[in-house]
Amino acid sequence: MRLWKSRVEKMVDAATAQSATVSSNEAEVPLGESSGASFVLKFLRKDKSALAGMVIIGAFFVFAAVEGVLQVVGGYLRMQYLGWVLLPSNPLEVNFHNSLIAPNLGSLAALLGFDYEGRSILSQILYAAPRDAMAALLVVASAIIIGMLAGISAGYVGGWADEVLMRVTDAFLAFPAIFLAIALAILLGNGYTVVLIALVVVWWPPYARFFRAQTLRERNRGYVEASKLSGISSLRVMSRHIFPNTIDPIIAIASLDLGNVILTYSTLAFLGIGLQIGVPEWGSMTSDGLSYVPGAWWWALFPALAIMLVVVCFSIVGDRIQDLVGGRLSY
Amino acid sequence: MVSRFPLFVARRAVNAVVTIILMIALIFVIVHIVAPTPEDLAHFYTGRGCISQSFCLQLAHRYGLDQPIYIQFWNYVIGVFQGNLGTDTIYQLPELQVLARFLPITLEMVVVGSVLGVVIGIFTGAIAASNRNTKTDYGIKGLYLMTWAAPPFLAAIVFQLILAYYLNLLPTGNIANLTLTAPPVVTGLPMVDSILAQNWVYLYSYLQHLVLPALTIAVISFGSITRITRASMIDALDKDYVKLAYMKGLPKRSVVYGTAFRNAIIPIITLIAITFAFAVGGALVVEYIFNYHGIGYFTLQAVYAFDYPAVLAITIIIGLSVIIANFIADILYGVMDPRVRLT
Numbered sequence: 110m111r112l113w114k115s116r117v118e119k120m121v122d123a124a125t126a127q128s129a130t131v132s133s134n135e136a137e138v139p140l141g142e143s144s145g146a147s148f149v150l151k152f153l154r155k156d157k158s159a160l161a162g163m164v165i166i167g168a169f170f171v172f173a174a175v176e177g178v179l180q181v182v183g184g185y186l187r188m189q190y191l192g193w194v195l196l197p198s199n200p201l202e203v204n205f206h207n208s209l210i211a212p213n214l215g216s217l218a219a220l221l222g223f224d225y226e227g228r229s230i231l232s233q234i235l236y237a238a239p240r241d242a243m244a245a246l247l248v249v250a251s252a253i254i255i256g257m258l259a260g261i262s263a264g265y266v267g268g269w270a271d272e273v274l275m276r277v278t279d280a281f282l283a284f285p286a287i288f289l290a291i292a293l294a295i296l297l298g299n300g301y302t303v304v305l306i307a308l309v310v311v312w313w314p315p316y317a318r319f320f321r322a323q324t325l326r327e328r329n330r331g332y333v334e335a336s337k338l339s340g341i342s343s344l345r346v347m348s349r350h351i352f353p354n355t356i357d358p359i360i361a362i363a364s365l366d367l368g369n370v371i372l373t374y375s376t377l378a379f380l381g382i383g384l385q386i387g388v389p390e391w392g393s394m395t396s397d398g399l400s401y402v403p404g405a406w407w408w409a410l411f412p413a414l415a416i417m418l419v420v421v422c423f424s425i426v427g428d429r430i431q432d433l434v435g436g437r438l439s440y
Numbered sequence: 441m442v443s444r445f446p447l448f449v450a451r452r453a454v455n456a457v458v459t460i461i462l463m464i465a466l467i468f469v470i471v472h473i474v475a476p477t478p479e480d481l482a483h484f485y486t487g488r489g490c491i492s493q494s495f496c497l498q499l500a501h502r503y504g505l506d507q508p509i510y511i512q513f514w515n516y517v518i519g520v521f522q523g524n525l526g527t528d529t530i531y532q533l534p535e536l537q538v539l540a541r542f543l544p545i546t547l548e549m550v551v552v553g554s555v556l557g558v559v560i561g562i563f564t565g566a567i568a569a570s571n572r573n574t575k576t577d578y579g580i581k582g583l584y585l586m587t588w589a590a591p592p593f594l595a596a597i598v599f600q601l602i603l604a605y606y607l608n609l610l611p612t613g614n615i616a617n618l619t620l621t622a623p624p625v626v627t628g629l630p631m632v633d634s635i636l637a638q639n640w641v642y643l644y645s646y647l648q649h650l651v652l653p654a655l656t657i658a659v660i661s662f663g664s665i666t667r668i669t670r671a672s673m674i675d676a677l678d679k680d681y682v683k684l685a686y687m688k689g690l691p692k693r694s695v696v697y698g699t700a701f702r703n704a705i706i707p708i709i710t711l712i713a714i715t716f717a718f719a720v721g722g723a724l725v726v727e728y729i730f731n732y733h734g735i736g737y738f739t740l741q742a743v744y745a746f747d748y749p750a751v752l753a754i755t756i757i758i759g760l761s762v763i764i765a766n767f768i769a770d771i772l773y774g775v776m777d778p779r780v781r782l783t
Contacts, residue, residue: 276455276458276459276462277462277466279455279459279462280459280462280463280465280466280759281466283459283460283463283759283760283762283763283766284463284755284758284759284762285717285718285720285721285758285762286721287721287724288720288721288724288739288754288755288758289755291724291739291743291751292467292470292751292752292754292755293470295743295746295748295751296470296471296474296748296751297474368589372589372591375591376591376592376593376724376725379591379593379725379728380724380725380728380740380743381740381743381744382743392591392593395591395593395594395597396593396728399597399729402597402600402601402605403601403605403606406601409597410594410597410598410601413590413591413593413594413597414594416590416591416594417586417589417590417591417594420589420590420591421585421586421589423589424585424588424589425585428585
């Protein structure tokens with residue numbers, strides 16, 4: 110759902126960045142001089158909120174990677190307890206002694222309270238993290254690859270192919286992303302992989318447009334003419350010459366978009382799509398807790414806050430990277 | 441200039457129609473990937489309705505699902521343009537009739553919510569731009585980053601908790617007080633219907649129930665408007681005509697809100713259509729939380745019941761309304777800014 114916002118941003122930025130990115134070519138020269146660790150450190154010292162965002166995102170991904178590996182390995186070795194050695198308590202164990210205990214400082218597991226089955230909310234949130242992190246990375250990476258292939262070739266070939274791509278992306282963009290994702294997920298069956306496929310199908314068109322716009326700008330530059338004249342194939346022109354020059358702003362867009370994928374993914378989970386039985390998910394925890402609002406408000410509220418925390422960090426970091434790449438900031 | 445305007449409208453209209461046909465093609469392709477054989481298709485269009493394989497085949501033959509794919513596509517497109525979106529398997533009615541019941545309710549909520557969001561967005565954006573790089577600016581930026589990153593259900597839950605449960609100001613859900621009788625359906629829009637029937641009690645109850653969903657829609661959609669308004673205003677405030685206005689000795693307020701604002705507002709119009717589309721997506725979650733029986737509620741009902749015809753019909757109708765909203769925004773943009781017509 111949030112995809113729409115990022116698309117808005119992207120469309121407008123693609124329009125406004127036309128000038129900004131051109132000027133960034135000059136602005137990047139001093140940036141290149143102080144590049145590397147010192148530049149990043151200088152940037153982070155100056156911008157506390159971006160630093161905090163980076164730290165939280167880093168922690169999120171590292172934790173998700175470790176926890177994900179433990180869960181998968183535990184699943185293979187039939188030692189499921191490996192999945193919660195890092196967590197304050199077993200996130201799947203039902204224990205009605207703890208049913209709906211309010212958040213308290215008694216123990217780490219009780220920090221965010223317990224749900225109806227007496228499972229710790231904190232443990233469940235942490236247990237669900239790997240799936241969200243993987244969804245974000247896989248969907249954005251696949252969308253970038255598909256969008257890149259479609260966008261660069263359409264922009265380079267131009268004419269008829271270009272018109273077709275534009276109309277097809279228009280057709281995709283006509284749907285609010287969440288509706289199309291739901292329709293796809295429900296038509297293709299249900300489950301984690303299906304939701305990821307549905308998200309990729311919804312996610313690639315803005316990237317295709319982005320790469321097309323970038324390619325259109327690069328296509329008539331001197332170096333492309335030169336490489337064409339040297340007689341190499343157009344495939345090579347696209348992959349070796351145009352592609353590296355279109356890729357710069359993608360870091361900022363991808364960073365903003367990682368958060369958007371997590372939002373859409375958890376909204377789908379909230380609506381009950383793509384869930385596995387007995388596996389906690391940020392969105393589905395919120396919707397489960399909804400029937401216990403207002404009495405047990407922590408059950409619905411904390412998973413939603415966890416989503417917001419992660420996504421805010423992605424937005425802040427993406428925003429700053431956009432400023433840097435766009436050459437609007439100079440440190 | 442003026443003579444080019446019909447041409448501009450015609451070009452946009454052709455684009456819109458091509459987009460609609462492609463959108464239908466997209467749905468068609470997806471359906472045929474999911475259900476490759478005629479019996480699968482029959483199974484699919486009846487919402488898992490046909491029991492035995494021979495019955496499936498019989499149905500497939502009757503509805504032409506065993507014909508070549510291009511003929512099926514032609515029939516499908518013609519069907520959609522004639523308003524034939526299949527039969528709903530929950531209500532046993534033509535989809536269009538079911539949608540006509542649910543869509544206006546959502547439409548009214550989304551329009552109220554997104555208008556509210558656009559107004560909030562434009563004002564916060566203008567305030568942020570005229571106080572660039574001050575505490576107010578950073579405050580507004582922090583606010584919209586938060587609402588932007590929050591999942592839509594978080595805003596809904598927080599509003600429900602605070603305004604409905606703790607402060608007891610507003611009802612927690614439903615369209616109107618369930619003890620009241622709804623006015624007779626004329627347009628399907630509850631507000632218009634109750635005004636037509638002069639049923640003020642129902643109208644009051646309806647408006648009370650509308651506040652929370654509309655507010656949630658506004659909060660989740662104002663961020664992008666704020667951001668664009670701010671950027672566009674900053675652009676406009678640096679222009680020469682603004683400097684001239686200052687030099688003429690106009691007060692700051694009239695320069696910002698009179699001169700700069702009017703010029704900055706134009707790019708926001710295209711964004712309004714996108715905000716509307718986004719708000720329709722948000723309606724899904726909002727209706728679920730506030731138990732609001734609109735199109736979002738119907739979608740989830742269809743999803744949980746595997747009512748495929750309904751899911752397809754909803755997707756097509758939503759896509760259509762977004763394309764139409766975009767078309768209107770394009771035309772408005774052309775009306776407001778004559779330079780656009782030349783492209």
